[in-house]
Amino acid sequence: MKFCQYPHWLVKRFYNTREFNQVRLILRKFNLRTVCEEARCPNMSECFSKKRFTLLILGNKCTRNCRFCFVKKGKPILFYEEEVDNICQAVICLGIKHLVLTSVSRDDLPDKGAEHFARIIRRMKFLQPSVVVEALIPDFGSKEALIELVVKSGLDVLNHNIETVPRLYPQIRPDANYHTSLKVLKIAKKFGSLTKSGLILGLGEKKKEVKRVMNDLSKIGVDILTLGQYLRPGENSLEVKEYINPQTFSYYREIAEGIGFKYVLAGPFVRSSYLAEEIFTAIKDKFRSI
Numbered sequence: 001m002k003f004c005q006y007p008h009w010l011v012k013r014f015y016n017t018r019e020f021n022q023v024r025l026i027l028r029k030f031n032l033r034t035v036c037e038e039a040r041c042p043n044m045s046e047c048f049s050k051k052r053f054t055l056l057i058l059g060n061k062c063t064r065n066c067r068f069c070f071v072k073k074g075k076p077i078l079f080y081e082e083e084v085d086n087i088c089q090a091v092i093c094l095g096i097k098h099l100v101l102t103s104v105s106r107d108d109l110p111d112k113g114a115e116h117f118a119r120i121i122r123r124m125k126f127l128q129p130s131v132v133v134e135a136l137i138p139d140f141g142s143k144e145a146l147i148e149l150v151v152k153s154g155l156d157v158l159n160h161n162i163e164t165v166p167r168l169y170p171q172i173r174p175d176a177n178y179h180t181s182l183k184v185l186k187i188a189k190k191f192g193s194l195t196k197s198g199l200i201l202g203l204g205e206k207k208k209e210v211k212r213v214m215n216d217l218s219k220i221g222v223d224i225l226t227l228g229q230y231l232r233p234g235e236n237s238l239e240v241k242e243y244i245n246p247q248t249f250s251y252y253r254e255i256a257e258g259i260g261f262k263y264v265l266a267g268p269f270v271r272s273s274y275l276a277e278e279i280f281t282a283i284k285d286k287f288r289s290i
């Protein structure tokens, strides 16, 4: 199915503000990458204008081959200690209150990159304890010790995206496994983390399949759910099968809230790190009182 034009609800304003340019300058100065840029996120100008971004650590080449993602694939590189310090300095320099970290999948490393996440989080919390840190992690092969290491490093929110329905995994995430991803979230919950997961819709999933995934996530105690529209980031990426309208996103949100998620963000431009700071602020008191 080919689309020449986006539906009217997918028109996004461009924010060319002083903050947008400041964020870009500081990121370049400290040699940092964001998934916002690498994955061509449609919210980039809006998020940068609010001094929000999601840092991409452990290089910009992924060892997996997810067909919806625009991040480069191939043999990765490393730049460890320098990255830890550069991130902390950039965060302090920009006055960031809620830091979101993510990485490519590093299946080539014995610890899958978990220790590097933990090092950044420990250092950030040591230098600026008030900074909230959210980590959007790959599955780490669902190894309990690796997930524990990251959760216990001082992390505030553990995010791992389920991305799509089980039927579409072979086509969309051929190197991943639905049950492995569920296990990651279950383990993070066991170690007391606030947990978050998300799906990207419009890839051919059916409503009943989405509801099943929401039920599976709710059953293992996932706290926050994000639902957004897949937008084809490049020629070699999968085509969009359907543009989900805002009413359908509202329908999913109501169902998800009804089955017990503490916070649900659903809409065409929602991404797993979109409005992360607002979501955390909205639910932290509720979560801490449980």
Ligand code: SF4
Binding pocket: 035, 036, 041, 042, 043, 044, 045, 047, 048, 052, 053, 054, 271, 272, 273, 274, 275
């Ligand atoms: S929604 Fe997330 S990935 Fe997209 S620009 Fe904002 S922070 Fe970056």
